[in-house]
Amino acid sequence: MEQQVVECIPNFSEGKDQSVLDAIVGVIKESGCNVLDASMDPSHNRSVVTFVGAPDDVEEAAFAAAKKASELIDMEKHHGEHPRIGATDVIPFVPILGVTMEDCVEMAKRTGKRIGDELGIPVYLYAKAAARPDRVRLPDVRRGEYEGLKEAIKTDPDRKPDFGPGELHPTAGATAVAARPPLIAFNVNLNTTNVKIARAIARRIRESSGGLPHVQAMGVTMEDTGLAQVTMNLLDYRVTSMEFVFSKIEEEAARRGVEIVNSELIGLVPLDALLDVAFARLKLEGFSRQRILDLIT
Amino acid sequence: MEQQVVECIPNFSEGKDQSVLDAIVGVIKESGCNVLDASMDPSHNRSVVTFVGAPDDVEEAAFAAAKKASELIDMEKHHGEHPRIGATDVIPFVPILGVTMEDCVEMAKRTGKRIGDELGIPVYLYAKAAARPDRVRLPDVRRGEYEGLKEAIKTDPDRKPDFGPGELHPTAGATAVAARPPLIAFNVNLNTTNVKIARAIARRIRESSGGLPHVQAMGVTMEDTGLAQVTMNLLDYRVTSMEFVFSKIEEEAARRGVEIVNSELIGLVPLDALLDVAFARLKLEGFSRQRILDLIT
Numbered sequence: 001m002e003q004q005v006v007e008c009i010p011n012f013s014e015g016k017d018q019s020v021l022d023a024i025v026g027v028i029k030e031s032g033c034n035v036l037d038a039s040m041d042p043s044h045n046r047s048v049v050t051f052v053g054a055p056d057d058v059e060e061a062a063f064a065a066a067k068k069a070s071e072l073i074d075m076e077k078h079h080g081e082h083p084r085i086g087a088t089d090v091i092p093f094v095p096i097l098g099v100t101m102e103d104c105v106e107m108a109k110r111t112g113k114r115i116g117d118e119l120g121i122p123v124y125l126y127a128k129a130a131a132r133p134d135r136v137r138l139p140d141v142r143r144g145e146y147e148g149l150k151e152a153i154k155t156d157p158d159r160k161p162d163f164g165p166g167e168l169h170p171t172a173g174a175t176a177v178a179a180r181p182p183l184i185a186f187n188v189n190l191n192t193t194n195v196k197i198a199r200a201i202a203r204r205i206r207e208s209s210g211g212l213p214h215v216q217a218m219g220v221t222m223e224d225t226g227l228a229q230v231t232m233n234l235l236d237y238r239v240t241s242m243e244f245v246f247s248k249i250e251e252e253a254a255r256r257g258v259e260i261v262n263s264e265l266i267g268l269v270p271l272d273a274l275l276d277v278a279f280a281r282l283k284l285e286g287f288s289r290q291r292i293l294d295l296i297t
Numbered sequence: 298m299e300q301q302v303v304e305c306i307p308n309f310s311e312g313k314d315q316s317v318l319d320a321i322v323g324v325i326k327e328s329g330c331n332v333l334d335a336s337m338d339p340s341h342n343r344s345v346v347t348f349v350g351a352p353d354d355v356e357e358a359a360f361a362a363a364k365k366a367s368e369l370i371d372m373e374k375h376h377g378e379h380p381r382i383g384a385t386d387v388i389p390f391v392p393i394l395g396v397t398m399e400d401c402v403e404m405a406k407r408t409g410k411r412i413g414d415e416l417g418i419p420v421y422l423y424a425k426a427a428a429r430p431d432r433v434r435l436p437d438v439r440r441g442e443y444e445g446l447k448e449a450i451k452t453d454p455d456r457k458p459d460f461g462p463g464e465l466h467p468t469a470g471a472t473a474v475a476a477r478p479p480l481i482a483f484n485v486n487l488n489t490t491n492v493k494i495a496r497a498i499a500r501r502i503r504e505s506s507g508g509l510p511h512v513q514a515m516g517v518t519m520e521d522t523g524l525a526q527v528t529m530n531l532l533d534y535r536v537t538s539m540e541f542v543f544s545k546i547e548e549e550a551a552r553r554g555v556e557i558v559n560s561e562l563i564g565l566v567p568l569d570a571l572l573d574v575a576f577a578r579l580k581l582e583g584f585s586r587q588r589i590l591d592l593i594t
Contacts, residue, residue: 096590246579262580271591278574282543283559293393294568
């Protein structure tokens with residue numbers, strides 16, 4: 001049988017206590033998955049784990065992680081800059097190899113139902129797994145955050161969860177579960193401490209402000225260096241490529257008298273997205289992936 | 298066991314008669330190898346076959362191809378622009394996957410010995426397989442070509458072959474066998490018909506004229522478009538990268554008032570060579586191949 005690989009990138013509302021993240025990563029590994037990255041962000045008080053595996057293992061790992069987080073994280077005590085609704089804030093499933101988006105939608109539904117039924121945590125399906133159009137966008141699902149949702153889930157019929165109880169879990173809150181295509185989390189760092197410049201560039205390039213299609217962007221300050229950063233999600237690199245976004249930022253930065261210091265990719269990246277950059281840089285014509293040595297089998 | 302792949306790029310002294318190339322390609326395929334490219338160059342009267350396979354299969358295919366070429370090509374009747382010493386002019390083995398350079402040196406020695414012993418064709422080892430320092434460079438091995446070597450092999454002790462008889466095969470001449478790292482055949486086209494500009498740039502960048510290490514370069518005119526081209530072999534992209542060479546040509550071209558139209562890659566290219574270009578373009582830091590989706594297994 002063809003190999004099947006699903007990626008899962010759950011986010012947890014704990015960004016300071018390493019022992020919590022270690023415990024969560026532990027149960028993911030015990031489920032037979034390969035943890036590619038696990039990083040804590042103290043200023044957002046949030047952790048992101050990236051793991052891959054066979055569909056059944058990934059589903060089991062996602063549930064086990066949500067269970068562990070519900071035991072270790074108390075949303076009543078959580079503060080952080082980043083919007084969130086629960087201990088396990090989001091669980092997106094991403095089809096990588098030999099798996100369709102529909103398969104991942106089914107994974108999201110089964111996992112969501114199980115979290116609702118067995119852990120007593122209300123679950124909202126979003127993105128490709130959304131059961132209603134007003135839940136496709138994650139910001140709509142997270143509106144009001146943990147504190148606001150506590151009341152709204154009980155009083156507003158539009159906030160009734162897709163699975164689980166009609167009120168927040170007393171410590172774990174709620175969880176949003178999704179299927180979505182691979183996205184590229186791409187950050188570009190500028191040689192300025194003026195975050196306003198990063199914010200202005202982010203406004204120029206993001207789709208929601210009339211910029212480039214399938215680009216989400218914010219301007220932030222990096223904690224370690226103090227430099228301004230344009231932090232992005234590229235939702236479809238085949239429409240708006242990394243090369244194009246990077247050139248645009250370079251141009252917008254130059255207009256404001258600053259330069260790009262370096263860039264970073266978070267999590268996984270499709271090979272084609274990187275090859276597109278190389279091909280564009282070299283103005284390469286008539287080449288195909290079949291002539292890449294390492295891809296010959 | 299880990300998969301093992303060796304690339305072999307034999308050159309044959311026949312660039313006009315398709316049936317000869319077809320027969321050679323036929324025996325390579327019969328040996329279980331995957332032929333990636335087989336091209337004839339009438340002006341050089343020369344063919345190049347690119348194939349890959351497991352080490353044993355590649356060794357067998359290389360011998361079978363040399364045997365077939367010795368039956369079909371008569372060097373007494375061969376004329377062409379390109380330097381050559383035999384029907385099978387060169388046989389380089391290139392380690393691709395799960396194979397060391399030392400493994401390929403051993404392949405070159407075994408294949409050379411067999412061609413010498415069984416086909417009665419004198420063999421010179423070159424590049425990484427060279428047994429003497431004055432045979433590392435292929436031009437030194439081919440000095441005098443077929444016509445000159447006919448006498449020199451008998452009279453000059455320094456031209457005594459590494460394997461096989463002390464005189465040329467009456468129709469197949471001699472063969473040079475090597476192990477070498479992958480090289481990148483990279484051409485950059487300029488928006489000028491003035492070939493002198495391409496030649497001047499080639500002189501600036503090639504190692505033999507004091508330019509960039511591990512770069513061979515010439516300026517030529519492209520037959521189809523009439524545009525000037527810098528045609529290159531990058532012998533070690535880890536020392537001199539495609540990105541660096543391209544930037545240098547861009548700069549040298551700009552100084553002469555011309556621009557790069559596009560570029561092309563001939564044959565196979567290691568993935569890392571292309572990724573290096575993407576990483577350099579994006580000033581990407583802290584990234585590793587392990588986070589490329591397609592390479593996860």
